[in-house]
Structure formats: C-alpha cells, structure tokens
Amino acid sequence: MDVPAFANRASSLVLLHTVSKPSKPSYSVFTYLKRVQPSTNGELMLVLCDVIKEAKLPDGVVNMVFGSGPEVGEALVNHPKVPLISFTGGTVTGQKIIANSAKHFKKLSLELGGKNANIVFDDCNFDKAIEGSIRAAFSNQGEICLCGSRIFVHSSIYSQFLDAFVEKAKALIVGDPADSKTQVGALNSEQHMQKVLGYIELAKEEGGNIVCGGKRKVFEGELKDGYFVEPTVITGLPPTCRVAQEEIFGPVVTIHQFTTADEAISFANDSQYGLSCSIWTENIRRARQVAETVQVGTVWVNCWMLRDLRMPFGGSKKSGLGREGADYSLDFYTESKTICLAN
Structure with a gap:
C-alpha cells in the first residue's frame, strides 16, 4: 500500500x-x-x-x-x-x-519565530508576576519560541518591578544542564552564543543599559568550553529598537514602561511576530480587553506556558x-x- x-x-x-x-x-x-x-x-x-x-x-x-x-x-x-x-x-x-x-x-x-510581550499591570499579584516573568524570560536559557523577552511594566511599579526582577535574575543558577539545581544551561552552539552576545553589544550601541548579565559565563573544569551566557536584563531602549524587535533566542530581555492599557497593547502589537503574550492583572475585564486585542495565537493571563494539548496552537503574522x-x-x-x- x-x-x-x-x-x-x-x-x-x-x-x-x-x-x-x-x-x-x-x-x-x-x-x-x-x-x-x-x-x-x-x-x-x-x-x-x-x-x-x-x-x-x-x-x-x-x-x-x-x-x-x-x-x-x-x-x-x-x-x-x-x-x-x-x-x-x-x-x-x-x-x-x-x-x-x-x-x-x-x-x-x-x-x-516569536518576540513575545509580557505585560505587567500595576494591579497584578506582584510576587506571582515576578516569578512568572522570570520563568518566561529564562526557561531553557531563553531558547523557547514562546519566551516573554519583551517585558512591558506599568510606570507606577516599574522601579519596584525592575529591582525585584534583576535580583531574581542575578540569583539564577547557571551551569550544567544535567545538574538538577541548574536553572540556566548552555546555549545550543558556539555560533548561536556569538549571535546572542552580538545582540547584547548591539543593545549598548543603541543606547541601552545592561542592568545585569551581559557577558559569557566562564567556568573551570569540564564546563570550561560550554556556551553559557549570563541572564541579561536591558533597559533604557524604546520598544522599536532592534534588540526589542528581533528574536534573540537566548537569556536576554528588554524591560520598558507603559502608562495605559492602550499603550501596552500598541507596544505588544508593534512586532512582525504574533506567537504569544502574557498578561499580569487582577482585573478580569482588562485582561479580556487586552487578550482580545493583542495579535497573537496564544494569550496567558497570570501564567505562562500553561498548555492544554486539546487546544489549537500556532502563531499569526511571521x-x-x-x-x-x-x-x-x-x-x-x-x-x-x-x-x-x-x-
């Protein structure tokens, strides 16, 4: 047959x-x-x-x-x-x-590809939003098409969020992926590591601030040749910059401020990609408004990577x-x- x-x-x-x-x-x-x-x-x-x-x-x-x-x-x-x-x-x-x-x-x-928005409103469960945003940013060292690498935070909690997020990012354990304690492993290849590091250099050229990370993580012993990059947080850039628009596929995030829901939606939709988006808010009406308006295939509200394999999965745009x-x-x-x- x-x-x-x-x-x-x-x-x-x-x-x-x-x-x-x-x-x-x-x-x-x-x-x-x-x-x-x-x-x-x-x-x-x-x-x-x-x-x-x-x-x-x-x-x-x-x-x-x-x-x-x-x-x-x-x-x-x-x-x-x-x-x-x-x-x-x-x-x-x-x-x-x-x-x-x-x-x-x-x-x-x-x-x-994906360059997914992670929108944090001022009425969110703050601790839950921090934990979820860290997970969305750095799981599998950022090598997931669904990672939330563009973080938009309401201006009233921006400083508080940034401080807490950076503290968590610095505390992540980078190391051997075979070690159960490791939270951030090695990148896929040397070529890809150089690409990720190149985007970090581009962020500096575009006027960004490297708040934490920003370089290769070097080990002694059997991990000395590993392709490790420190969890990296970048601020001070507009959402339209290349680092915030192009898929990096590594442990690198940009954090931006917004003042209204409409502005956050505009930032999220200003992308060639449309795979996923996370929203952090306790206001269900606001969550529904944003979820219905963002141009993506999957929306998570107060969570990330919550999957039901009976539901459709895919993206829009590119x-x-x-x-x-x-x-x-x-x-x-x-x-x-x-x-x-x-x-």
Whole structure:
C-alpha cells in the first residue's frame, strides 16, 4: 500500500515535543508515514530512535533523517510524494519552505519565530508576576519560541518591578544542564552564543543599559568550553529598537514602561511576530480587553506556558501558518473526501 508521508522538520531545542506532537491525536486514527529531519545540532534525537524501537512501532512508520537543512531538508520539502510539511524553526527558513513547496501545492503547518510581550499591570499579584516573568524570560536559557523577552511594566511599579526582577535574575543558577539545581544551561552552539552576545553589544550601541548579565559565563573544569551566557536584563531602549524587535533566542530581555492599557497593547502589537503574550492583572475585564486585542495565537493571563494539548496552537503574522493540536492536527494531517452514491 502506498501510504502518504509527511515531513516534520524541527529545530534542535524542542525536538522531542515537536516530533511527537502530531502523533498524539493521530496515530491510532489514521495511517501515515512520518519522516523527521532534526536539527544538525540535535544528536540526542538518536536516543528517540532507540525509544521508537523499544515501543515496537512498525518499521518505517517513523523515519529519522539526519543531515543539514540545505541538503536533507530541501530534499524533503521538494519531494513530490511528501504532501505536507510540519516545521518548527526560524522565520527565514519558514519563508524558504513556503517558496519551495508552492510548486507542489503542499499543505504547510509552520511554527516559526516569536518576540513575545509580557505585560505587567500595576494591579497584578506582584510576587506571582515576578516569578512568572522570570520563568518566561529564562526557561531553557531563553531558547523557547514562546519566551516573554519583551517585558512591558506599568510606570507606577516599574522601579519596584525592575529591582525585584534583576535580583531574581542575578540569583539564577547557571551551569550544567544535567545538574538538577541548574536553572540556566548552555546555549545550543558556539555560533548561536556569538549571535546572542552580538545582540547584547548591539543593545549598548543603541543606547541601552545592561542592568545585569551581559557577558559569557566562564567556568573551570569540564564546563570550561560550554556556551553559557549570563541572564541579561536591558533597559533604557524604546520598544522599536532592534534588540526589542528581533528574536534573540537566548537569556536576554528588554524591560520598558507603559502608562495605559492602550499603550501596552500598541507596544505588544508593534512586532512582525504574533506567537504569544502574557498578561499580569487582577482585573478580569482588562485582561479580556487586552487578550482580545493583542495579535497573537496564544494569550496567558497570570501564567505562562500553561498548555492544554486539546487546544489549537500556532502563531499569526511571521510567527507561522496554521494550527495544530487535537482536531486541528486531524484536519491538517488528513484530506476530506466527499462520496455521493445514487441508487
């Protein structure tokens, strides 16, 4: 039987989740073959190959294809027998996938970049907002497309928030990701570390203040060659600056002031991305107003990264195309067919 196949291309940073997410609602419902191309920096995906073997999935259901994006990825995207592509990664690569797949009219589900707003109102639960904002900023050393790296704080609590946030950021434990005490690990590669450090230098050139962090974290011993960057907080820049507009994908945040809800919404929407937004307020009417107005796919109120896999997930603008999750995945990974039978 010639079973349709789809390709799933994933960055190295959320590979296990990315590779498994379409399978959860679909494997027992319809038949397909899955070809997965991990990032070139995703060597640990070899472990998943062993897990798939141990799970005794039929041979050929999941095919892990290792190689560089320009070679393996492009071949998958251009192959006429791959009818759809699910991709998680950068916006630039997503644009190339759109262009290359157009000639075959492939279905696309693209989860791309994000530069997410984290809006803190003056009536928030302050301690909860601080803890949540720290987690949203520095989880997985900022290498999550959903991280809240643009923090907008009401002017009446700005100084209080900044002091508390910086204190928490300085106290984060940077170190070996295999150590359970570590809160901020190493970046994905030396090249990516240099990119992150380059944005910190750009912030200085743009007139920003490096309130904490701002440099590589150097260790002795077995971690001496690790790609660690200190949790970095930048102030004194307008929301329109490059550092506040471009996805850094590292432990770097900018903090800005606002005075009204409309201004906060305007700042949040002034972005080429539209993946997610967090809102911290005890006023449910205000939360609803902001949630309905911000141009993103997911809004969290008084929380971050609270997920229900039955709900649709995806972004707007340059953060992607389509939605996945439960019925949305079924719609994407299958084709509807109408059959009319006359007597």
